[in-house]
Amino acid sequence: MNIFEKSQAIKNQDLTATKNLENYLEVIEKDNSSINAFLEVNKESALTQAKEIDEKIKNGEDVGSLAGLIFGIKANINVEDSIISAASKTLENYQGSYDASVVKYIKENDGIIVGICNMDEFAAGSSTESSFFGATHNPAAPGHIPGGSSGGSAAAIAAGMCDIALGSDTGGSIRNPASHCGVIGFKPTYGAVSRQGLLDLSMSLDQIGPLANDISGIAMALDTIIRYDETECTSLNQEFPVFTEIVNQKPEKLQEDMKNMKVAYISQFKDVTDEHINEIIDESIDKIKQLGAEVVELNFNQIDLCLPTYYLINYVEFFSSTRKYDGRKYGYKIEDVCGEEVLRRIEIGSYISQQEFSGKYYKKALQARSLIRNEINKLLDGVDLIVGPTVPKLPHKIGEKLEPMEMYAYDVLTVIANLAGIPAGSMKAGEYNGIPVGLQLQAKPNDDAKIIKAMAALESLN
Numbered sequence: 001m002n003i004f005e006k007s008q009a010i011k012n013q014d015l016t017a018t019k020n021l022e023n024y025l026e027v028i029e030k031d032n033s034s035i036n037a038f039l040e041v042n043k044e045s046a047l048t049q050a051k052e053i054d055e056k057i058k059n060g061e062d063v064g065s066l067a068g069l070i071f072g073i074k075a076n077i078n079v080e081d082s083i084i085s086a087a088s089k090t091l092e093n094y095q096g097s098y099d100a101s102v103v104k105y106i107k108e109n110d111g112i113i114v115g116i117c118n119m120d121e122f123a124a125g126s127s128t129e130s131s132f133f134g135a136t137h138n139p140a141a142p143g144h145i146p147g148g149s150s151g152g153s154a155a156a157i158a159a160g161m162c163d164i165a166l167g168s169d170t171g172g173s174i175r176n177p178a179s180h181c182g183v184i185g186f187k188p189t190y191g192a193v194s195r196q197g198l199l200d201l202s203m204s205l206d207q208i209g210p211l212a213n214d215i216s217g218i219a220m221a222l223d224t225i226i227r228y229d230e231t232e233c234t235s236l237n238q239e240f241p242v243f244t245e246i247v248n249q250k251p252e253k254l255q256e257d258m259k260n261m262k263v264a265y266i267s268q269f270k271d272v273t274d275e276h277i278n279e280i281i282d283e284s285i286d287k288i289k290q291l292g293a294e295v296v297e298l299n300f301n302q303i304d305l306c307l308p309t310y311y312l313i314n315y316v317e318f319f320s321s322t323r324k325y326d327g328r329k330y331g332y333k334i335e336d337v338c339g340e341e342v343l344r345r346i347e348i349g350s351y352i353s354q355q356e357f358s359g360k361y362y363k364k365a366l367q368a369r370s371l372i373r374n375e376i377n378k379l380l381d382g383v384d385l386i387v388g389p390t391v392p393k394l395p396h397k398i399g400e401k402l403e404p405m406e407m408y409a410y411d412v413l414t415v416i417a418n419l420a421g422i423p424a425g426s427m428k429a430g431e432y433n434g435i436p437v438g439l440q441l442q443a444k445p446n447d448d449a450k451i452i453k454a455m456a457a458l459e460s461l462n
């Protein structure tokens, strides 16, 4: 039963919301102490909400599209009355005083929030080891990192602790842990999902999106959270198709539609990727070919520019967004209590901002960003999708010490979508030595549905 079918079963009273929740609570109680996917579990309030939903269904009252589905929310998205710490000591006592727009939409549609997911401190990382509350473990590859920064959200899905989790993606933080944990993660077009209520890492790159074990869960989440939000300045006022309708088409139709797609893979993506990962990605590309899509090879010569451009912008915007954590309003002064990586970004971000009067660094990074965006859009002009690996290397073992540059190297294939503002998703392509490997699909801005459709077609082959 996929997530959409489960939601129908709940509405038809073949399954209750309470039972669905209890199944997940059982797994959480058994495994969360070792996996550390959830920082907080709201058992009582979730049970109360589940019972209310069951009662409404029994009485024949209308319920929302997500009725009885269980959600985990990353610890940098405001949920009223939960501790929204961004996994930092800075905010260890900060209680969300309102619901972020996306949380509001989920609650309006009767989704049940079971808890708050672990992450890298302030979303600055790719391993979920920098959480003040301890690392999250990868349920799909024991001993290894789950990826990050939304590692708690991905691990919660992989461990079977909820139906859908929300993450945030600034340079890959949804897709990277989805890849390492063998689940699906989707970063929508920049602005498609409201950032209102998200504690920002780098506001011109941040985007909220869903993770789930199947594409129907991703589609249902997108149908709920993609919405114009007049309270948020970057929110797009634009129509998107109904994603649930797309993924619920017959497998034959989904597969047939692949015949009309032109798909590119980029040689330079292969050059920077581990050979074992490339082999698995080649198998996915073969499947795409077998479905009848036209597959072409293209070049993207700006690959070496991507990480420096991304990190420079990230440092400067992050520095600016952390100035409110001065210890007066929200807990501790950030520099007094934060971890190594957050401090590095604040210090370098501060330095660059001071130097900026001469237009030395940030301005150059913005120029490089335009170049990258233009080149990617040019490539996408001739094709429907770009496919390739999500992450160029396999996840390291928890506790292994990486240099900052080695950690940043995980992000080379994911930052491109954030710099260009395009939609991108990751789904499991296969495994190497028992470790999941993700396939990334990217499309033009607002072509989110093409990715969802292709993922549904690929999923239908399983």
Ligand code: GLN
Residues within 6 Å of the ligand: 123, 124, 125, 126, 148, 149, 168, 169, 170, 171, 172, 173, 174, 201, 314, 411
């Ligand atoms: N790993 C990247 C970084 O450290 C991406 C983080 C993210 O997407 N939140 O900035």
